[in-house]
Amino acid sequence: MDLSDVRRHHLSVVLEHLVCSGPRSRAAIAQETGLTKATVSTLITDLLDRGLVQELDTPTAGRVGRPATDVGAAGHSVGALGLEIDVDEVAACVVDLTGTVRTVHRHTAGNRDVTARTVIHRLRDATQRAMADAAHMGIDCIGATLALPGLVDPNEPTLFVAPNLHWFDADLRSLATQLRLPEHFPITMDNEANLGALAELRHGAGQQFDSFVFVSAAGGLGAGIVLDGRLLRGAHGFAGELGHVVVDPSGKPCACGARGCLETLLHSDVNPDELARHLADALRTVVHLIDPEAVVLGGSLAAFGDEFALAVADHLHADTLGARWHPCAVRRSTLGADAALVGAATAALDRIISDPTIVPTRALAH
Amino acid sequence: MDLSDVRRHHLSVVLEHLVCSGPRSRAAIAQETGLTKATVSTLITDLLDRGLVQELDTPTAGRVGRPATDVGAAGHSVGALGLEIDVDEVAACVVDLTGTVRTVHRHTAGNRDVTARTVIHRLRDATQRAMADAAHMGIDCIGATLALPGLVDPNEPTLFVAPNLHWFDADLRSLATQLRLPEHFPITMDNEANLGALAELRHGAGQQFDSFVFVSAAGGLGAGIVLDGRLLRGAHGFAGELGHVVVDPSGKPCACGARGCLETLLHSDVNPDELARHLADALRTVVHLIDPEAVVLGGSLAAFGDEFALAVADHLHADTLGARWHPCAVRRSTLGADAALVGAATAALDRIISDPTIVPTRALAH
DNA sequence: CCCCTTTAGTTCGGATACTGTACTAACTCG
DNA sequence: CGAGTTAGTACAGTATCCGAACTAAAGGGG
Numbered sequence: 119m120d121l122s123d124v125r126r127h128h129l130s131v132v133l134e135h136l137v138c139s140g141p142r143s144r145a146a147i148a149q150e151t152g153l154t155k156a157t158v159s160t161l162i163t164d165l166l167d168r169g170l171v172q173e174l175d176t177p178t179a180g181r182v183g184r185p186a187t188d189v190g191a192a193g194h195s196v197g198a199l200g201l202e203i204d205v206d207e208v209a210a211c212v213v214d215l216t217g218t219v220r221t222v223h224r225h226t227a228g229n230r231d232v233t234a235r236t237v238i239h240r241l242r243d244a245t246q247r248a249m250a251d252a253a254h255m256g257i258d259c260i261g262a263t264l265a266l267p268g269l270v271d272p273n274e275p276t277l278f279v280a281p282n283l284h285w286f287d288a289d290l291r292s293l294a295t296q297l298r299l300p301e302h303f304p305i306t307m308d309n310e311a312n313l314g315a316l317a318e319l320r321h322g323a324g325q326q327f328d329s330f331v332f333v334s335a336a337g338g339l340g341a342g343i344v345l346d347g348r349l350l351r352g353a354h355g356f357a358g359e360l361g362h363v364v365v366d367p368s369g370k371p372c373a374c375g376a377r378g379c380l381e382t383l384l385h386s387d388v389n390p391d392e393l394a395r396h397l398a399d400a401l402r403t404v405v406h407l408i409d410p411e412a413v414v415l416g417g418s419l420a421a422f423g424d425e426f427a428l429a430v431a432d433h434l435h436a437d438t439l440g441a442r443w444h445p446c447a448v449r450r451s452t453l454g455a456d457a458a459l460v461g462a463a464t465a466a467l468d469r470i471i472s473d474p475t476i477v478p479t480r481a482l483a484h
Numbered sequence: 485m486d487l488s489d490v491r492r493h494h495l496s497v498v499l500e501h502l503v504c505s506g507p508r509s510r511a512a513i514a515q516e517t518g519l520t521k522a523t524v525s526t527l528i529t530d531l532l533d534r535g536l537v538q539e540l541d542t543p544t545a546g547r548v549g550r551p552a553t554d555v556g557a558a559g560h561s562v563g564a565l566g567l568e569i570d571v572d573e574v575a576a577c578v579v580d581l582t583g584t585v586r587t588v589h590r591h592t593a594g595n596r597d598v599t600a601r602t603v604i605h606r607l608r609d610a611t612q613r614a615m616a617d618a619a620h621m622g623i624d625c626i627g628a629t630l631a632l633p634g635l636v637d638p639n640e641p642t643l644f645v646a647p648n649l650h651w652f653d654a655d656l657r658s659l660a661t662q663l664r665l666p667e668h669f670p671i672t673m674d675n676e677a678n679l680g681a682l683a684e685l686r687h688g689a690g691q692q693f694d695s696f697v698f699v700s701a702a703g704g705l706g707a708g709i710v711l712d713g714r715l716l717r718g719a720h721g722f723a724g725e726l727g728h729v730v731v732d733p734s735g736k737p738c739a740c741g742a743r744g745c746l747e748t749l750l751h752s753d754v755n756p757d758e759l760a761r762h763l764a765d766a767l768r769t770v771v772h773l774i775d776p777e778a779v780v781l782g783g784s785l786a787a788f789g790d791e792f793a794l795a796v797a798d799h800l801h802a803d804t805l806g807a808r809w810h811p812c813a814v815r816r817s818t819l820g821a822d823a824a825l826v827g828a829a830t831a832a833l834d835r836i837i838s839d840p841t842i843v844p845t846r847a848l849a850h
Numbered sequence: 851c852c853c854c855t856t857t858a859g860t861t862c863g864g865a866t867a868c869t870g871t872a873c874t875a876a877c878t879c880g
Numbered sequence: 881c882g883a884g885t886t887a888g889t890a891c892a893g894t895a896t897c898c899g900a901a902c903t904a905a906a907g908g909g910g
Binding site: 153183185 | 895905907908
């Protein structure tokens with residue numbers, strides 16, 4: 119039936135609106151989504167039945183007319199698992215639908231040159247703890263996403279290459295069982311920069327932009343590209359390899375085969391001024407190709423402070439073709455080191471948002 | 485009503501399928517789109533009433549069962565106007581829904597350093613002729629798109645900068661009246677590389693790819709980026725400025741302010757081998773950032789022949805991170821110099837495809 | 851203090867588009 | 881020439897959305 123597709127779509131629209139734009143009244147939702155008050159009403163009762171939204175005790179704003187009862191995404195019933203493997207740590211967290219991080223377990227460990235099996239074993243501990251916490255809080259985890267520092271195909275559970283981990287062609291099909299998650303537990307994986315961008319889009323500096331580029335400097339250098347509120351993953355999930363934009367063709371050889379990749383400069387000793395210029399050089403290319411509204415500096419780049427962001431912006435605007443009319447904003451990440459991890463959980467939560475009917479309705483007799 | 489939106493959407497899906505994938509039977513459409521035979525039947529009769537599709541005399545393939553009557557996009561009733569202003573010519577064409585170019589009027593003229601008014605005057609002649617031809621053939625033009633060699637905002641009728649025309653901030657709001665087109669005639673404009681990419685997507689080398697980058701070398705150097713079958717225009721319509729990817733930071737200064745842009749190398753005397761290497765350098769960056777399935781070489785680059793494309797592919801694959809698993813294909817354009825012009829008409833036709841109900845139904849008394 | 855106005859949210863009838871099944875149409879094969 | 885096969889249509893059933901009317905709950909004015 120295509121009729122139920124319509125309903126599914128509308129449920130998704132309403133839920134996404136509440137998750138992204140915050141709690142509001144049914145009347146406001148109707149106005150903002152273009153749906154009828156009547157339709158929104160039935161949609162909300164449906165979402166209430168599924169435990170995805172909840173009515174809030176609104177502080178009655180002394181306005182004329184019947185006071186509204188706001189509804190917002192529910193934080194008490196469902197959530198998702200965010201997982202991360204990085205060069206020097208593993209981590210697991212649980213985030214609920216309101217975007218609140220309910221529990222985090224980080225475990226410092228040198229993962230470079232260690233077999234995937236060992237690292238996943240380390241991740242299992244954190245995962246089990248996070249799942250136990252979720253169960254304790256009565257939160258039902260509907261899926262997980264794993265953030266990895268390398269090339270990942272979201273469609274196939276294979277990590278192609280993670281230069282900084284020294285991993286190649288790791289097969290991650292049995293990940294769910296290796297982590298001792300329930301059978302058929304939905305688990306996906308993605309590049310850490312992509313997931314960081316998703317986190318910024320929903321909860322951070324990207325909220326005010328429709329399209330932006332999130333620069334993730336954690337170990338390697340990657341970028342997550344958001345266009346029209348959606349992640350650009352590329353045909354094979356390889357998009358956003360900002361670290362391999364060539365800045366200096368006569369520079370040092372890079373692991374990728376080329377010379378003078380931006381990433382080679384990051385590893386060598388450069389002062390912030392120099393780094394800002396090189397980064398701006400690479401970002402200029404990005405802006406010329408993608409034309410985003412903004413660049414969000416994440417990871418260690420955010421730690422450099424506002425002057426650094428301003429320096430990058432200055433260098434960037436100087437020689438960019440369209441900057442005269444629409445200069446690309448440069449902002450610092452507001453999520454810090456948690457961006458990729460929170461983004462992983464957010465990605466898993468997106469399964470609910472894009473199809474709320476996967477959560478069963480608790481047929482409330484009445 | 486949202487119910488009629490569903491219908492509109494389905495009409496659009498069916499029409500797009502016919503335009504993009506060619507004529508076929510109702511049964512085939514049903515199977516391929518996932519709609520029911522019954523639904524497709526009513527959708528097709530609707531599209532027939534609007535004159536957007538037509539039944540074809542199928543050469544009866546001696547297969548068992550009742551023979552199918554194929555329906556295909558109609559070439560007799562509606563079309564769109566494609567316009568182009570380039571450095572050394574203006575052009576107008578009419579393309580019908582089947583993608584057939586019904587008439588072309590090209591007019592060679594040096595447009596550099598000439599006022600916009602004068603150039604538009606030149607374009608008016610070609611436009612008038614094309615429109616007259618269309619009227620003669622009984623084709624109703626439902627809109628026009630103008631291809632321009634510069635930065636254009638598709639939402640606002642302003643050309644920001646066309647370096648090769650030496651135009652800056654040209655206001656093109658009164659374009660329809662200056663071309664003596666009917667009042668309220670829908671006219672849009674876009675970058676020539678974007679439109680070339682659209683043409684390749686629908687009628688050329690891009691048909692077999694979901695996402696690819698079309699490189700347009702006509703005067704300047706631009707790229708049209710297609711992702712998931714849709715044009716990536718960027719937040720302000722500035723995306724795809726491949727010519728300003730820096731290939732050699734110590735190179736010649738470019739009009740954009742930077743040094744060693746790819747475009748500066750194109751103008752100077754380089755042999756094809758050198759050009760292939762520089763182009764591959766720039767494309768490597770594109771592949772790292774966007775991860776397309778293929779690159780389509782257009783304009784004068786297509787004229788270099790297959791060896792050139794192979795050379796580019798070799799250089800490109802050598803140092804690209806993901807090439808080992810998913811090498812990016814390199815193809816030559818199949819449309820030649822007409823790509824942008826045909827693409828302009830195609831863009832205008834897209835108005836019908838995305839909403840077939842804008843064409844009135846000729847209530848056929850039955 | 852009562853009633854009018856305003857805004858929020860629900861109920862109900864009506865319209866519409868999709869689905870599945872059953873049907874007719876048109877052709878091939880034996 | 882009939883059985884089998886595939887194309888396309890007709891029709892009843894169902895689910896959804898919309899609009900209008902309705903109830904609910906507050907403020908404000910006389």
